Amino acid sequence: MTVPAASAVVHARAPGKINVFLKVGALLDDGYHDVAIAYQAVSLFEEVRVRHADDFSVSLTGSVELGRVPTDPSNIAIRAARLLARTTRYLGGVHIDIEKNVPVAGGMGGGSADAAATLIACDALWRTDLPREQLLALARQLGADVPFAITGGTAIGTGRGDELSPALAKGQFHWVLAVADFGLSTPTVYTELDRHRERHARDIYPADPTPTVDAHVLQALRAGDPHMLAECLHNDLQAPALHLEPSLAETLELGEANGALVGIVSGSGPTVAFLAADLDSALDLQVALSAARLKAVRATGPVHGARLVTD
Ligand SMILES: C[C@](O)(CO)[C@H](O)COP(=O)(O)OP(=O)(O)OC[C@H]1O[C@@H](n2ccc(N)nc2=O)[C@H](O)[C@@H]1O
Numbered sequence: 001m002t003v004p005a006a007s008a009v010v011h012a013r014a015p016g017k018i019n020v021f022l023k024v025g026a027l028l029d030d031g032y033h034d035v036a037i038a039y040q041a042v043s044l045f046e047e048v049r050v051r052h053a054d055d056f057s058v059s060l061t062g063s064v065e066l067g068r069v070p071t072d073p074s075n076i077a078i079r080a081a082r083l084l085a086r087t088t089r090y091l092g093g094v095h096i097d098i099e100k101n102v103p104v105a106g107g108m109g110g111g112s113a114d115a116a117a118t119l120i121a122c123d124a125l126w127r128t129d130l131p132r133e134q135l136l137a138l139a140r141q142l143g144a145d146v147p148f149a150i151t152g153g154t155a156i157g158t159g160r161g162d163e164l165s166p167a168l169a170k171g172q173f174h175w176v177l178a179v180a181d182f183g184l185s186t187p188t189v190y191t192e193l194d195r196h197r198e199r200h201a202r203d204i205y206p207a208d209p210t211p212t213v214d215a216h217v218l219q220a221l222r223a224g225d226p227h228m229l230a231e232c233l234h235n236d237l238q239a240p241a242l243h244l245e246p247s248l249a250e251t252l253e254l255g256e257a258n259g260a261l262v263g264i265v266s267g268s269g270p271t272v273a274f275l276a277a278d279l280d281s282a283l284d285l286q287v288a289l290s291a292a293r294l295k296a297v298r299a300t301g302p303v304h305g306a307r308l309v310t311d
């Protein structure tokens, strides 16, 4: 590998994700829930460029609302860079420039993609060359969705969602994303689910003791068949997200009335992901949602995980 010059910029790109299946099991002692997830990486990418600096800093641009993203050391990209520096005993700093295209606090893993791209980019800039397994271990320390942002494609996540195994997928799925102009906090949505379960004596939303991904989902992904997948999309966090933000029900209805095979809240929301039969239906749906003054973005999946880009 060529040695990056002192003035070098290293560019890495990482994708957002949709949870095509998400079952939430028991609340564990560490505050996390046991989950079973089918992840699909989709073609909304975070572009991260890093260059040598004495300290750690971040700057932001992008196509999404940036107001809710911190630029202080709590930014997950800075946390990722610091973690890598600590682990490898690298003594310098880095400036991280992030072009954000994944909705913020939207349930699509935008911050996780920033963390994944930053790990890969700094590892190249600093020539620390960590083995992939070690990068994945650092990713796991940063957040449950971060390892998947590194691997990308289609994968099953268990445990906290960070124990990954690849899943076979054929073809390309077409999605239209209805992006809300507000965010939802992931822990708040999980807590709302716990409250739901307590309130309803666990009979309406019982916590599965050993959550697993439905075999029909794996079959639909393997077949590359959107009609089959539409039958089995599932998200246990959808009900609590709708409870916290009832307006999402109208968004779901609007998409389904305008040709979507089905709509689902992505992860902890509030982005609603509509699965379309093909590109033409996706374009029609995007027009219909835009006419209703919703921000509608098209994406396809699966796509690759975090990787370096040659500019
Ligand atoms: C909703 C999903 O995006 C689906 O992929 C993930 O489960 C959340 O992943 P994430 O945002 O990377 O989550 P983290 O940053 O690790 O955790 C944020 C908080 O979400 C809750 N959390 C997260 C993952 C999990 N399996 N159980 C949880 O209860 C916990 O309260 C945790 O403190």
Ligand SMILES: Nc1ncnc2c1ncn2[C@@H]1O[C@H](COP(=O)(O)OP(=O)(O)OP(=O)(O)O)[C@@H](O)[C@H]1O
Binding pocket: 068, 069, 070, 074, 075, 076, 077, 103, 104, 105, 106, 107, 108, 109, 110, 111, 112, 114, 145, 183, 184, 186, 267, 268, 269
């Ligand atoms: N680089 C970052 N990009 C976005 N948010 C960040 C970042 N660093 C820290 N944050 C904080 O994390 C919160 C969640 O951001 P993010 O966009 O990753 O949410 P999300 O997509 O809902 O996450 P997930 O789907 O992984 O649960 C934001 O509200 C913000 O306060």
